[in-house]
Amino acid sequence: MSDDDDRHNDDGDTSLATKTKPKTKRPPLYKVMLLNDDYTPMEFVVLVLERFFSIGHAQATEIMLTVHKKGLAVVGVFPHEVAETKVNQVMDFARRQQHPLQCTMEKE
Numbered sequence: 001m002s003d004d005d006d007r008h009n010d011d012g013d014t015s016l017a018t019k020t021k022p023k024t025k026r027p028p029l030y031k032v033m034l035l036n037d038d039y040t041p042m043e044f045v046v047l048v049l050e051r052f053f054s055i056g057h058a059q060a061t062e063i064m065l066t067v068h069k070k071g072l073a074v075v076g077v078f079p080h081e082v083a084e085t086k087v088n089q090v091m092d093f094a095r096r097q098q099h100p101l102q103c104t105m106e107k108e
């Protein structure tokens, strides 16, 4: 048997044990929402959902009608930068066509 002081220690490492949790951190997610208004044409909202959210025509029509009836709907959930890009794309597109459509994001 060895006389050295390391015989109860695996590797002679004198550093303190540090707990390291494996990091599988997901990014915080943001809901992107469309708000109702009285002036934006229904077909324009459907086009927005198809173009910027890759939603098919039938589902885009359903979501548009939900916004129309309930006042708002979540149209997608994305990491911050993606959500911000979608909001900006929708707001730019609506502004260019002079529609008052509003698109917002909120932490999930």
Ligand code: TYC
Pocket: 034, 035, 036, 037, 038, 039, 040, 041, 042, 045, 064, 065, 067, 068, 101, 102
């Ligand atoms: N309320 C609008 C209308 O009657 C349609 C509309 C739907 C507007 C959804 C905005 O996010 C919206 N023409």
